[in-house]
Amino acid sequence: MPARNRKLKIADIKVSCGTCSLSELCLPHGMSHDDMDELDKIVKRQQPFQPGQHIFRAGDTGHALFAVRSGALKSYCTTEDGDEQVIGFTLPGEVVGLDGMSDGNYASSSVVLETASICELPYNSLEDMCHTLSGLNRQMMRIVSKEVVADQAMLLLLGKRTAEERLANFLLGLSSRYHSRGLSANQFNLPMSRQDIGNYLGLAIETVSRLFANFQKNELLTVNRRQIILTDMRRLRAMVEGCAGSKN
Amino acid sequence: MPARNRKLKIADIKVSCGTCSLSELCLPHGMSHDDMDELDKIVKRQQPFQPGQHIFRAGDTGHALFAVRSGALKSYCTTEDGDEQVIGFTLPGEVVGLDGMSDGNYASSSVVLETASICELPYNSLEDMCHTLSGLNRQMMRIVSKEVVADQAMLLLLGKRTAEERLANFLLGLSSRYHSRGLSANQFNLPMSRQDIGNYLGLAIETVSRLFANFQKNELLTVNRRQIILTDMRRLRAMVEGCAGSKN
DNA sequence: CGGAAAGTTGACGCGGGTCAAGGAATGTGG
DNA sequence: CCACATTCCTTGACCCGCGTCAACTTTCCG
Numbered sequence: 001m002p003a004r005n006r007k008l009k010i011a012d013i014k015v016s017c018g019t020c021s022l023s024e025l026c027l028p029h030g031m032s033h034d035d036m037d038e039l040d041k042i043v044k045r046q047q048p049f050q051p052g053q054h055i056f057r058a059g060d061t062g063h064a065l066f067a068v069r070s071g072a073l074k075s076y077c078t079t080e081d082g083d084e085q086v087i088g089f090t091l092p093g094e095v096v097g098l099d100g101m102s103d104g105n106y107a108s109s110s111v112v113l114e115t116a117s118i119c120e121l122p123y124n125s126l127e128d129m130c131h132t133l134s135g136l137n138r139q140m141m142r143i144v145s146k147e148v149v150a151d152q153a154m155l156l157l158l159g160k161r162t163a164e165e166r167l168a169n170f171l172l173g174l175s176s177r178y179h180s181r182g183l184s185a186n187q188f189n190l191p192m193s194r195q196d197i198g199n200y201l202g203l204a205i206e207t208v209s210r211l212f213a214n215f216q217k218n219e220l221l222t223v224n225r226r227q228i229i230l231t232d233m234r235r236l237r238a239m240v241e242g243c244a245g246s247k248n
Numbered sequence: 249m250p251a252r253n254r255k256l257k258i259a260d261i262k263v264s265c266g267t268c269s270l271s272e273l274c275l276p277h278g279m280s281h282d283d284m285d286e287l288d289k290i291v292k293r294q295q296p297f298q299p300g301q302h303i304f305r306a307g308d309t310g311h312a313l314f315a316v317r318s319g320a321l322k323s324y325c326t327t328e329d330g331d332e333q334v335i336g337f338t339l340p341g342e343v344v345g346l347d348g349m350s351d352g353n354y355a356s357s358s359v360v361l362e363t364a365s366i367c368e369l370p371y372n373s374l375e376d377m378c379h380t381l382s383g384l385n386r387q388m389m390r391i392v393s394k395e396v397v398a399d400q401a402m403l404l405l406l407g408k409r410t411a412e413e414r415l416a417n418f419l420l421g422l423s424s425r426y427h428s429r430g431l432s433a434n435q436f437n438l439p440m441s442r443q444d445i446g447n448y449l450g451l452a453i454e455t456v457s458r459l460f461a462n463f464q465k466n467e468l469l470t471v472n473r474r475q476i477i478l479t480d481m482r483r484l485r486a487m488v489e490g491c492a493g494s495k496n
Numbered sequence: 497c498g499g500a501a502a503g504t505t506g507a508c509g510c511g512g513g514t515c516a517a518g519g520a521a522t523g524t525g526g
Numbered sequence: 527c528c529a530c531a532t533t534c535c536t537t538g539a540c541c542c543g544c545g546t547c548a549a550c551t552t553t554c555c556g
Contacts, residue, residue, distance in 0.1 A: 079404070080489055081489060085403065098393055101389045101390060101393035103390075103394075107397045108400065127385060127389075130379075137375060137385070141349045141388070142351075145350035146350040148350075149355045151399035151402075152335050152347065152399065153325075155335060156325060159333060159406050159447075160331075160333060162512090193534070193535090194534075194535065199407075201407070202407030204512070204513050204514075205534095205535085206512090206514085206537080208535095209535060212535095212536090225534080225535075241328055241329060410544095411543075411544065441501095442503060451544080452544070453503085454505080454547095457503060457504055457505080458504085458505080461504075461505085473503075473553080497556105498555105500554085500555090500556105501552105501555100502554085503552075503553090504550080504551075505550080506549090507546105507548090508545105508546085508548105509544105510542105510545085511542105511543100511544095511545090513541090513543090516537105516538090516539085517536105518536085520536090521534075522534095523530100523531085524529105524530085525528105
């Protein structure tokens with residue numbers, strides 16, 4: 001057992017990048033098997049994080065990327081006058097911590113919404129590997145570039161779209177992300193509160209609530225607290241026409 | 249004269265990354281002199297671009313980053329229903345084209361606002377160099393990470409701030425960017441139209457115009473079409489308290 | 497000089513924020 | 527197991543910031 005690992009528990013057995021069910025989504029994509037073995041060596045695995053725990057906080061010294069294997073995270077910034085802005089949500093197969101590379105400190109905080117198991121990828125190790133593994137370098141740029149594209153899509157959403165379009169786009173984005181990791185595209189549980197959704201979409205919590213009610217009345221979906229069933233994705237898509245879906 | 253360069257003209261004489269006045273801002277930052285010479289070899293320089301010319305368009309095969317040495321660019325996306333969303337503006341010492349690395353195609357378009365001289369940095373060459381120059385790799389991640397942080401700050405702006413706060417933040421951002429390349433922090437010309445500003449900030453063009461009028465009435469600045477003089481930056485800053493300035 | 501593009505200013509209305517009250521789910525101690 | 531508090535969500539009433547529409551002015555450019 002490697003020294004730096006904390007007490008290993010269940011869920012950490014027989015896990016390697018090679019066998020990880022997320023290997024298509026996480027860093028290894030586009031890398032050879034040998035490359036993956038190399039990557040596997042630098043990954044630090046920890047016991048699962050519990051809801052409310054922070055992966056890192058804004059201002060912390062940035063030293064690693066974190067790949068989410070299960071659970072869900074919320075990223076947010078805190079303004080000087082105290083209130084928070086939700087930057088995004090991280091689902092399995094996705095990565096947080098890119099923003100720590102710019103000046104050595106994380107610009108945002110990352111907190112657990114649903115119990116999460118997470119792989120830690122230290123910058124230093126990644127950088128070293130980039131010199132030897134040609135695939136990793138490209139893949140890292142691809143990931144971070146994708147982040148840029150996703151953020152730009154969000155800019156469009158917040159700048160131009162109505163409340164209705166924002167929520168529809170948000171739900172379809174979640175749907176697509178769940179789907180791409182093999183889960184149902186039309187039925188899922190929201191890992192976040194109305195508060196978080198509203199904050200993220202630049203809407204009041206009451207507006208979010210009302211929109212869910214509207215959508216249900218118009219038979220676009222069924223909602224019960226955090227359980228969502230999308231019943232008419234075609235019409236939902238029609239609402240967001242012209243918006244690139246957030247992430248993926 | 250290298251084969252790929254088009255006819256070289258004035259403004260392209262005696263230019264190298266080593267002597268470039270922007271070397272502090274552009275890629276070379278944090279690299280050794282030898283490294284810069286290497287970088288210099290892969291840079292393609294072209295004759296100046298004229299206003300209205302495109303550096304690249306959304307959908308084009310992404311093959312290079314573009315570093316702006318002078319002039320100004322506008323980045324934008326076009327939605328399916330035709331209208332455009334301004335993603336950002338690029339000033340001297342800054343880089344565009346990061347979004348072409350995710351899936352091989354640019355996600356946004358980049359058009360010239362003010363006559364611009366531009367260095368082209370092909371992805372392939374950059375990638376090759378990353379294997380040999382340790383400084384470059386880190387610097388590239390820093391640049392792209394900075395982009396992520398800046399986009400996130402914009403998300404906060406569009407999601408939470410009033411029209412007034414957005415414009416104040418925008419002006420201070422420009423001010424800071426001009427200042428960091430040695431120009432005046434309180435007096436500059438806007439390279440973009442009201443249309444572009446409004447689009448970028450998620451505001452109607454009339455709102456932008458009214459705000460400029462208000463700001464002037466309140467003696468925060470003097471505005472004459474595109475010429476701006478910030479006369480009370482302290483109070484402007486007070487308005488945006490809690491917003492991270494966009495870029496830099 | 498004429499036509500178009502860019503910018504300004506005013507009047508009006510609506511989307512969605514704010515305030516307020518209440519219901520439903522979950523937790524906590526007795 | 528039940529009162530009680532707390533958190534999360536919902537729903538209604540009101541109202542204001544900013545978008546929309548429209549008219550006009552100024553600048554730009556052939």
